[in-house]
Amino acid sequence: MKPTSSSPAARTLAAALREEREARKVGLRRLADRLGVLPQVLSLWEKGQRLPSVEDVSAILALLGVTGEKRDRIRTLARHAREPNWLASSNADISHALTALLTFEGTATTITTWSPLLIPGLLQTPDYIRAIMNASSVPVEEADKRLRIRLKRQEVLARPEPVRLSALIGERALQEPIGGADIMSDQVDHLLAMGRRNNISVRIVPAGNGYHAGLLGPFEIYDFADTPPITFVEHVQSSAFLHEGTQTVAHQRVAKMLGERALSEAASRDLLEEAAH
Template identity: 30%
Template sequence: MAKKRAYACYRELGAELRKRRIAAQLSMSQLGYSLGWSTTKVSRVESGHIGLPTTEVLHYLGPCEVLLPQALDLLDLCRTAERKLGYWLSPHGEWINNQLHSLIFHESTANESVTYESLLVPGLLQTPEYARVRISREKTLTQATVEQYVQVRLRRQEILHRPKPARFEFYIHEQALRLPVGDATVRHEQALHLALLSTLPHITIRVVPTQAGERSAFGGSFAVYGFDRHTPLVYLDNHITGMFLEKPGLVQPYQTLVPEIADVALDAKDSREFVATLADEYDLGSSQSNDQHVVAEEQL
């Protein structure tokens, strides 16, 4: 008999519930005893194989001593999961300022990831300074908040360096690599960082060249996450929201698009050479800028 499918929202909800149980220093058997549940039921709730209504979520959280104000985000996620629409919004996008880290959870539990970026270097591959310049453009953010978001970005990147990492494939449009984010030094370090990461056996970076013309236009950025025991998930990132797609009919077009992008992109070796050459170009630009600055100071 096939196992019951664990929907992505319920997997995330179960993981968050488990965190609350562990924080309360309760074992599954202890929590199950308090709730009148079997240990198996607790386990299947935390793995996402049993979906709970909001009343049962509150019932679960009671022995964990989680009060209603601290449970509101979990209840919102539960309501989203109950709808089973096959898609849902993550209202904070990548800028995480609450306890639900949807993107990080699904990204870190996938065993393979394919990302296409048309305008910017993917967040998982950004250097701290590139990320800082990118995030600082938000004029409403304080410097402390900017640094907080930079640290979130860097924590996301830890999945690239786990002992048994997933397989990552990145398709980056050339225009994203040439977009003037920061000064030449920032762009040089970013391009060099990409060249170094591309040498890791579980990371493939491929450049989509602008010389391919209209054949290089594939729309907005997206990521496709693959899982050993679950159906694929697509993530679309926007300015203030992120959207997850789980319904097969919504995911399949993006899965079909990946080989089309691969047909146009440079291969891994040529892409590595491309970003290395770009790093040299930016390094030269940085040197010229410094020379001009020195000349200007001497003239003063």
């Protein structure tokens, strides 16, 4: 059964409800009995194949003992579940935005990523990730957590049926000495190795060719087997998940334009090999 709503907030709500139940080791049938609903209905809610009401979500959270900010965030997701776009714009939204990324990356068939100034997250080495964290003054404990999560996210590229990744990377991302020369050399070697995989395409968009719409910022497009695509746009203090058709089409057009500007995979390998030395 396809989701009744494939919006970013609806899919994140489903994942959040499932996570909270499983974190408390409460069985699906047991929770359904306490709610007074059929287990099949609760299962559909947790899979995003049917949308619960805000009242149903409140009842679930109360039975699971979810309180405070976390309860408020999940209730907010429920209120916005039918809206096509979702803006995660506060620190309180960070955990749900991350849940959304894990959900979309894990269920996508293809991911198209455009990264003009940094190596895309799914292709970053641990040392490159750590260098970014250090430069961002992230506390050590939080940096360790983010590193583990990012490396966990990368597993979608190596699972038995891996996601297809089309990575369009700005040439300037290779020129920024993130962490120093040794870390960048290892990072470029990693790009070369990942680009040899059948499910991964790494192409470099040359710098110095004037203005194009990609200079406005990075984005990712998640394509799914049975639901419309979702576009992810990240800013300093907010993240936007775009599901509205016009928004997605606009980003698909930019991705197509970037693909036309990008070097071929072979020429990109040559450039990377030169940059690695």
